[in-house]
Amino acid sequence: MPNLTLTYPLLAALSAVLLPFAGFLLSIALGKKARHGTVAIVAISLSLLAAGYAFAQVWGHDPIHVRWHWFTIGQHAFHVGLLLDNAAVLMLLLVCLIALPVHAYSFAYMKGDPGIHRYWAYLSLFCFAMLGLVVADNLLLMYIFWELVGFASYLLIGFWYTRDAAAHANKKAFIINRVGDIGFLVGIAMVYSSVGTLDVQALFGPQGVFAAPAGADIPAANGKGTVTAGWLTVAGFAFFLGAMAKSAQFPFHVWLPDAMEGPTSVSSLIHAATMVAAGVFLLARVFPLFNEAMLLVIATTGTITAFVAAYFALTQYDIKKILAFSTISQLGFMMSGIGIGMYHIALFHLVTHAFFKCLLFLAAGAIIHEMQHMKEKHGLAIDPQDIRNMGGLRKRMPITFATMLIASLALVGFPLTAGYLSKDALLVHAFEWAALQRGPVSAIPYVLAIVSILTSFYIFRLLAKVFFARPAAILANKGVSAHEAPRQMLVPMVFLAFCSLFPLFTFNPLNDGQVWLLQGIAAELPTLPPLRLLHLLVPILATITTIIVAVVVWRWYIRGHYPLNTTGALYRLSERQGYVNELYGAAIVRPLLKLSALLWWTDRHVVDGIINGIAAAGRALAGITTWIDRHIVDGAVRLVGKLAWGAGNVLRRSQTGRVQQYLALVFFIILLILLYLIFAQA
């Protein structure tokens, strides 16, 4: 049962959520006086402390739930509340832990930007929304924060609003996320109408409505019918749709590469570490809702996404685009993890990925910052994000190089890194899961293994081009040389580099079985029959292939033995991102605009045509009436008048004034009367 009183952990979690919001309000109130960002940084630091306390108090203990009445609609009460379980406090801590270095980094990275006061306010708003999302105790509240996260990301992507590309990108991100929101909302409506509550614990908790084995018929709360397997599939799909858009799953991934128009620090925080992970978090929250069929859909979608995005990443030249596709690909991994029923591993990968991907972006930001600096200083006509213009930065920016190398190794899952633990756990379990499956889905772990190889390739390609290859001619010719990033940027990067290594998660770098994080969440999950050999084989093979890929990349990009034809169809398909954007344009955007124009035409010509037609008919009828009025009615009246006038005119003649004539007339009339009387008698 939910509490009504605040205990210290709840108070800590609540303040962790509300502090950034207070920071947001204060930044707005201060306006341009808030340029230095102290407010935002202090807010998120305090948030981190509070989150750390909440984490220490709650992790490994029973969930704490508090809620307050919010409003009543009809007789149905809705609540706001906090649900602190292992997953919630983990995310709470993670978000703060990622957000603080990004704030610190932004301090130097965004220095001198004319709109920086807005930047700090937006960043605080985003942190508030994201933190609220993870501790929300019911689906409606989650949806609210879910949307606010999208809104904050809209503001941050479009931070440089005078750039057309940014203005385009933030609209695209919001609209595609809206598609998912509809799914989420429909899911909420379905759960509400069948079960009558939206409380996460009551629905998905150990004693919750959906705690029974997925797929079984579960009695619905309103006593009318049951929640059938078909219902579960549809509801599960609705929630999954929401997660697909937020977590950039194929084919809704298109907004994420475009979202790179925002400042790199923003990309790092929200489009790598937090917001995009919200979809995975949502699925972990509603996990008991999914039946077998839906889990297969999720696993398949995740795998396709992982593969497609890695494939697109192979040929990109924009450093941020490569990392964006890498993010999508890794999110696909997490989705697959959920699909195979191992949501704790998905959450673990979410955590490790958050650190190393955040770091990758921050390092990329440091490089872009430097390129931009050189571009402005020497008046070069280069794109500061194009990896073809970089090269040889290893010696110029050694710390950036070192941190980025660690992050990249974590990404490919090299031993001793955190990524190794989570990725191998995922792969191993995928193989174990596939052993129980039939049909094409049993190929999923093999595809994921191939994706791992692609991952190694694209990230090593990036490292090679940026740090090892010969400096670009345009820089070398002018004798321009880069410098290391300022310390305010390096400190957060070094911190994240540490977090990307194994010690944060386990004492045993080679065995994921002892990771405290997995042990904390996995308690309630069924386990798959373990295949001992896999636990040995998969890491070894993965490491060997990684080394082979590294050697290949070395030969291709650093030694210059590049064997591929860059005009091939497959290459172009990858470079143009599978033409998905073009497809959307042709299949959805343009037809929609055409439909809109058609309906507008209908409105003016058909609907208004009918109205104007009725009006014209009315006028015509009035015209006819007028004619009848003038010619027939008036004609009759005039005829009477004319007759009277004519009669008068004739009779006028009789009025002569002569007495003889009058007498004669009188005599004549009397004679007529007499004649009449005589003949009438007869």
Added chain:
Amino acid sequence: MNPHLLTILIFLPLAAAMLMMLVPSTKKTVYKYIALITGLLQLLLSGAMYWLFHPKGSGITEERLYQFVDHVPWIRLDMGSLGLLEIDYYVGVDGLSMPFLFLTAFVMVIAIGASWDIQKRVKGYFILLMVLDMAVMGVFSALDFFLFYVFYELMLLPLYFLIGIWGGARREYAAIKFFLYTLFGSVFMLLVIVGLYFSVTNPDTGAHTFNMLYMMNPANYAPDSIFSAFTQRELFGISARLLGFIVLFVAFAIKVPVVPLHTWLPDAHVEAPTPISIILAGILLKIGGYGILRVCFSIFPDAALQSAWWLGLIGVVSIIYGALVALGQRDLKRMIAYSSVSHMGFVMLGIASFTVEGTAGAVFQLISHGFLSAALFFLVGMLYDRVHDRDIYHFRGLASLMPRFTVFVAITFFASLGLPGFSAFIGEAFVIIGAFNAEGLHGLLPRWMAIGGSIGILLSAVYFLWTLQRMFFGQLRVKGGNAWVAALSDASPRETFVMVPMLALTLALGVCPALALDNINASVLALVELVTGVDH
């Protein structure tokens, strides 16, 4: 003690109008101050009433559950064989009408604020505005059908002149179109009113009556009367009660407006001056929704239930059609007018669900749209005042030039597209939830209608954000060149002063929906129970 607060609220503007008549027309500035003071007094009064309102006062069919009631005989005429004519001055407030009285007072103040720079025939303008104010207040509180109709028709007259005289280039076309559309609806409404009058008798006096509350009780219908629920008479081959419902529905549906009875709205909006657009969207459209609930559903619940599927369909079509046409507009004001059609479609969908969630969501949406559409039209007016142009493609990058204005627009757009935290979200989300519930609860609406409605939520994001992108982001470039750049000053203190309370209210309602829902709930429950017969 009955301090007649409601009657004072209704007729305060009339007193103001009379006062204005006494002021010589040379003193142009006096009128707007009289109007403003009247508006503020009304706001204060309706606010006090809102505060005094008891949330258990569900009203609907029971006179004792109405509040602030004034009930006195108005016209008594012995008509010989036709019996005694009974027309009452009968006004009262329940949870359905209370929010709208406050909304009306609020939007009126905004409209007066937006009329501050009116130069043309000031005296007539403000007098008409006051008459309109009185008529609207009357419509929202009348409980006698004759009185209701009087106020309802009285609304048309000032509006016709306000659009026809103070409007834009095609104002006469728009004014006549508006007038004929609404008149078309109300003329047939009169027939139904007369039919109802002859069907219903006052159980106490035995006389025919216009009392709406008596009309809601099937026991008061004479057994052989045309609208009797028991005999089920037929007219032109369909049930007379259904026909009566349809006629009343069409009259109010024109006001809402629903597709395909909506084309007066864009024209009226485009041609109307800003304050009239604000009133039109902020209040008058609400009369349509209110009328359907108060009159159509309450008096003809059986026919309403029978028509639920069609009502839902109309709602969904309005949502999607309105949104799609809005997407294709170049004229910012016309786009917002069509967005109104789309947003009012949610109201139809919500009330058609005949669930508590859907109906409460619909009433909430009506209130929310009242504030938001007023804000939207006010913002368009700000732009139009400066450069006399509203073409979306004639502006670009305004954010650099008018930052405060852009913030207002962005907030209002996001609030309108249903961002949580603002009122529209609560309204639309519960309409969708209610529509979804309908199939499980009583099977009146199929689920695809709820999903169709949610597509409207997506489309509203598309057209609002696209507009934001086209007009406000990117590099500054306006059609009129430097002259426009000079004219496009940022929001003035007066404009800020008008905008902030509106946005604050939609935010307050979004964060604390209980502010409105607590007063609405009881009435919505009673209404849904009346129509579906299910006791919640």
